[in-house]
Amino acid sequence: MAKVVSLNNLLASVAARRSEAAPWLGALIDEASEKFAHVGLPSRRVEAWRYSDLAKALHEAVQIESPLDAPPLLPDACVAAFEDGVLDESRSSYAAMGAQSLRKILAEKDSPFASIIGRVNPQADHPIINLNTALMEEGLVLRVPRGVTLATPLHLRFNWIKADPQSADGRHLRVLIVLEDGAQATLFESHDGAPSFASVVTELSLAANSRLTHVRLENFAAAARQTAATVGEIGEKAVYQGFYFSQGGHFARHEALLKLAGGEAHAGIDAAYMAADKRHCDNTTVMDHAVPNTTSNQIFRGVLAGAARGVYQGCVKVAEGAQKTDARQLSRAMLLSHRAEIVTKPELEIFADDVKCSHGATAGELDANALFFLRARGIPEAEARAMLVEAFLVEAMDTIENEAMRGLVAECARTWMARHAGEASHVE
Numbered sequence: 119m120a121k122v123v124s125l126n127n128l129l130a131s132v133a134a135r136r137s138e139a140a141p142w143l144g145a146l147i148d149e150a151s152e153k154f155a156h157v158g159l160p161s162r163r164v165e166a167w168r169y170s171d172l173a174k175a176l177h178e179a180v181q182i183e184s185p186l187d188a189p190p191l192l193p194d195a196c197v198a199a200f201e202d203g204v205l206d207e208s209r210s211s212y213a214a215m216g217a218q219s220l221r222k223i224l225a226e227k228d229s230p231f232a233s234i235i236g237r238v239n240p241q242a243d244h245p246i247i248n249l250n251t252a253l254m255e256e257g258l259v260l261r262v263p264r265g266v267t268l269a270t271p272l273h274l275r276f277n278w279i280k281a282d283p284q285s286a287d288g289r290h291l292r293v294l295i296v297l298e299d300g301a302q303a304t305l306f307e308s309h310d311g312a313p314s315f316a317s318v319v320t321e322l323s324l325a326a327n328s329r330l331t332h333v334r335l336e337n338f339a340a341a342a343r344q345t346a347a348t349v350g351e352i353g354e355k356a357v358y359q360g361f362y363f364s365q366g367g368h369f370a371r372h373e374a375l376l377k378l379a380g381g382e383a384h385a386g387i388d389a390a391y392m393a394a395d396k397r398h399c400d401n402t403t404v405m406d407h408a409v410p411n412t413t414s415n416q417i418f419r420g421v422l423a424g425a426a427r428g429v430y431q432g433c434v435k436v437a438e439g440a441q442k443t444d445a446r447q448l449s450r451a452m453l454l455s456h457r458a459e460i461v462t463k464p465e466l467e468i469f470a471d472d473v474k475c476s477h478g479a480t481a482g483e484l485d486a487n488a489l490f491f492l493r494a495r496g497i498p499e500a501e502a503r504a505m506l507v508e509a510f511l512v513e514a515m516d517t518i519e520n521e522a523m524r525g526l527v528a529e530c531a532r533t534w535m536a537r538h539a540g541e542a543s544h545v546e
Contacts, residue, residue: 123176123288123315125158131287132252142232143224150236150251157245164245169429169461170400172246172345175369180341182312186279187337187533189310190526195273198258202280203289203316205256212258215268220257220292231259235294238321239351239377239406246345250290250317257292262301262328271304271520276318278311278342288315295321297328297356304331306523309346312339312367322350324358326380332360333523334372337530340395342367347375354380361518362389363527365534366399366426373402378412387416388517392531393426394538400429407436407443410470414444419514420451421507422458423538431463432477438469445474451481452510454503454538504535 132151139147160167161174198217199209205219223229241247262268274293297303307320324330338344344367352358364370376385385405393399405414420428434445451460464477484506492502511531518524 123159125155128249128253128287129155135253135255140225140227140229142229146236147252150248153243154245154248154252157243157248160245166402166431169431169463170369170371170398172369172371175343175398176315178368180312180343180368182341183339186311186339189275189277190308190335190337192271192273192306192526193522195271195306197273197275200256200274200276200291202278203256203291203313205258212260212272215260215270215272217258217260217272220259220294221255223259224255231294234296234323235292235321238294238323239349239375241349241375244347246317247319247347247349250292250319253287253290254292254319255290257294259294260303261296262298262303264298265300267302268304271306271523274305274307276307276309278313278316288317289313290317291319293318293320294323295330296323297325297330299325300327301325302329304520305333307332307334309334309336309338309344312341313344316344318344318346320346320348322348322358324350324352324356326354326356328353329357330359331519332358333518333520333527334360334362335527335530336364336370336372338365338367338370340368340397343369345369345371347373350376350385351379352376352383352385355382356380357383358385360385360387361514361527362387362401363530364391364393364399364401365530366391366393366397366428369398371400371402373404375404375406376414377406377408378414379408381409381411383412385414388514389416389418390511390514390531391418391420391428392511392534393420393428394423394534395426396424397426398429399426402429402431403447404433404435405445405447407434407440407445409437410440411442412440414446416447417514418449419511420449420460421454421511422451422460423454425455425457427459427461429461430479431465433465433467434475434477436468436470436473436475440470441472443470443473443475445476447477449479452507453481453483507535
């Protein structure tokens with residue numbers, strides 16, 4: 119009988135991992151595991167997880183659908199293919215751009231990445247990042263040299279097809295992307311299938327004048343249980359431009375924890391999520407403006423049907439002395455069912471007086487006047503409602519510069535509409 123995910127089982131796995139680790143990694147594991155043991159698996163008692171109870175979700179029964187959707191294929195990309203949490207070398211081509219397997223780096227006695235892994239915008243009290251640090255085995259590391267622009271995107275393809283409904287410790291993957299001064303790269307993440315329990319942490323270190331374009335596409339099955347975090351430090355005049363798309367899962371949470379650490383640094387996030395049935399979809403962000411003259415902008419658009427639950431927590435922090443900060447955040451949600459739920463929690467923590475910071479949140483049904491306008495011109499009701507949903511999301515998707523990536527995201531949105539046309543055709 120499979121073990122249940124529990125604090126004791128996780129700590130036992132950490133101890134086994136620790137006994138085989140190189141000295142530098144052992145020290146990192148000790149630090150992370152001590153902090154994780156103090157907090158444990160997050161539940162509603164943890165303020166940041168009040169609306170997303172991971173501990174409860176891990177003990178609920180799930181039923182894995184069959185067949186599962188095939189993972190997307192991005193043309194002309196270097197691929198790191200992870201199958202059920204294991205890097206599949208036979209399906210990967212990441213070495214062509216100089217990326218390396220994390221497993222090999224963790225086995226090195228004196229790794230050049232020892233001072234970076236787990237040290238990018240450190241989150242000392244984050245339970246899942248600490249757990250991930252203590253148990254990480256698989257993943258990828260990419261360093262882009264000074265002034266180099268990668269012409270080919272890196273596709274991180276996470277596909278879960280044989281995951282057990284329950285496991286003792288889950289799978290925990292780590293990605294490290296380092297852009298040196300003036301470097302540029304494009305990162306595409308896709309998450310498919312139904313992990314029984316997985317954490318994925320992506321560390322981004324962007325040096326001065328560098329630029330990273332980052333597109334995340336989550337197309338989980340309903341049984342998926344995953345929590346992920348994108349943790350980044352953005353240097354002087356560096357740019358992070360992200361787009362996130364999610365359909366939720368039994369428990370799906372993604373956090374963007376970004377520190378603007380250099381003057382004139384910029385972070386922008388556009389996001390769209392579409393959740394139906396009883397899925398849970400959590401988007402949590404923290405924009406930390408640590409120095410003067412930095413900017414950030416984030417817009418999240420969600421469509422919820424059935425008894426789905428969406429969560430958006432957006433926090434903007436402005437440090438003392440971080441004058442001339444310009445930070446904006448907006449959450450917009452469309453509810454197609456009276457049983458659907460959106461929880462929105464925007465926050466501003468400002469310790470400077472010469473700033474421009476704003477936040478806003480709206481939630482509602484389809485525009486009755488717009489629907490009447492389309493119906494009056496002979497468009498069937500289901501088609502008219504689908505058109506309005508698409509129009510609500512298309513502005514977000516248009517921000518994706520790469521045409522192939524934009525097409526993959528749009529295809530997921532169209533598939534969602536086809537599957538949930540009944541819910542989109544009327545408000546329950």
